[in-house]
Amino acid sequence: MDDEQEELVRTRGLRTMRYADWYAALDPWLVWSDPGYWLSAIGHDRVALREAEADLVVVDSRLSMTVAAGMEGRRATAVVQDMDFPGYVYPGRARREELWDDVGVALTTALREHGLTWAHDDPREVVVDAGVVVPGTPESDDVPEPFRHHVTFVGPLTGFSGAGSAAQAPAPDALLFYKTLSSRSDLAAFRAAFADLLPRVHVATGSRAEARALAAAPELQGAHVAESWDVTGTRGPLPAAAVVHGGHGTLLHMAQAGVPCLVVPDLSPERYANAHKAARLGSMRAVLDGIDVSRLTWQAQTSSAGAADVVAVRRSLDALLADPSVRERAHALAAEYAQYTPRRAWSRVRDVARVPSAASRPSDPLPTGAVR
Structure with a gap:
């Protein structure tokens, strides 16, 4: 922590x-x-x-x-x-x-x-x-x-933790890009694809240094950049949609909050797998265009950059926003997930809970090298 x-x-x-x-x-x-x-x-x-x-x-x-x-x-x-x-x-x-x-x-x-x-x-x-x-x-x-x-x-339990105390609430029509843009992304291509939506774009980097770098990038002038945004709904309205990297906790947080999502995984095997499962929720769509499964690698786990073409992302986001059933399903999913609480978990x-049996040797001495 x-x-x-x-x-x-x-x-x-x-x-x-x-x-x-x-x-x-x-x-x-x-x-x-x-x-x-x-x-x-x-x-x-x-x-x-x-x-x-x-x-x-x-x-x-x-x-x-x-x-x-x-x-x-x-x-x-x-x-x-x-x-x-x-x-x-x-x-x-x-x-x-x-x-x-x-x-x-x-x-x-x-x-x-x-x-x-x-x-x-x-x-x-x-x-x-x-x-x-x-x-x-x-x-x-x-x-x-x-x-x-x-x-x-x-x-899903991540939504109960909320965002950091300094996190701001996005605007009502915000389009949240969570860890799908970084200083290594093709920002010129992003601006070309999203120029008309930049006032609505809210970028969450998860990193203070990345937030500073992207806020200073000329290609993102007009967009809103921060280390994190509060999307739990406790401090203001929910974003219209979120474009996320496919992390397990992130997907479930968005489902719990009732936010429609576009999942744009990087080349992490885990996030690629989660993107496949996201469509089952009804409030999410995945963009897998151009991803070569043979290139999936654990080295991509911290890349914070989607592997899909930015034009395909824009096309898919437009379709997501135009489909009223997605928003309806997002609201219904949030209601369904209200049953999951920390107390119940x-x-x-x-x-x-049980004592793991394969290594149940309470009298076993501490090995050499275990120090206080």
């Missing part, structure tokens, strides 16, 4: 703790193929659990924390999306991502150091070793069999 989020948590009387800066900065998907990192990660996570005196662990796809919870005998619930389940394969792929192959070897090696035998080929089996909830719906997440009919869907998280 960032400083503002941490302060919000603290103001509600909750204690927070952080990993050391050097440790938090490590990218798990770059180093999880290293057994030494796994041993260090599991050790540090076990120390964190002891220092927090946790009796319930709520974790995302950080596999080392789930393993640590089992070793410490703590109940755990993983809050994950479909791609984190064993057997999940992205659309257009013939098999699971290759990164999981190296992770599997490293995990097996690390657990062997603890005297544990890991018999599964897919390291994502660690996820379902804990209790599991999905922060989505059956329409938003393609949870593989045999888990789909047993998993607990708690619905928290109840489910507690109900499904």
Whole structure:
């Protein structure tokens, strides 16, 4: 979490703790193929659990924390999306991502150091070793069999967090471009395609530095640029539509808020998959023109630039705005999703929690190198 989020948590009387800066900065998907990192990660996570005196662990796809919870005998619930389940394969792929192959070897090696035998080929089996909830719906997440009919869907929850305290509300007829434009985009082509709509264009970059760069770009003069905009409807009217990059939380936030969306993914496999699923919601359309599936790469995850041609984006946006059924469905979807609340989700998280069994060795000593 960032400083503002941490302060919000603290103001509600909750204690927070952080990993050391050097440790938090490590990218798990770059180093999880290293057994030494796994041993260090599991050790540090076990120390964190002891220092927090946790009796319930709520974790995302950080596999080392789930393993640590089992070793410490703590109940755990993983809050994950479909791609984190064993057997999940992205659309257009013939098999699971290759990164999981190296992770599997490293995990097996690390657990062997603890005297544990890991018999599964897919390291994502660690996820379902804990209790599991999905922060989505059956329409938003393609949870593989045999888990789909047993998993607990708690619905979209990101909208309840709102935007940052400094975020402004967009104008009533705003067209929100959320992380689909960056300083690396072809801004001249964007201006040519959207010149007549620039007064309505509200760009959210998610980055202060990017916001400054785009605000200074001559091609975007007349548009509104900010790090974030409040689209929860709590401070003003909702935008007419949003053009988004296809992040899981972003799509569900917009659905929860009742905002029609055009999904323009970058070359991230996850966002490409989410764009495919967006059409099921009825209030969203995807622009996949020109995307070569063979070029999908995890290196695009932070690109903040859609891969589709900007002319195709404009054409699709015009069609979205002209279709009254899209706005009707957006309103209906927001009403449907009103049933999903933090209180209900928290109840489910507690109900499904269990001690991960594959690494249940509470008496196991901390490995060498785990420091306080």
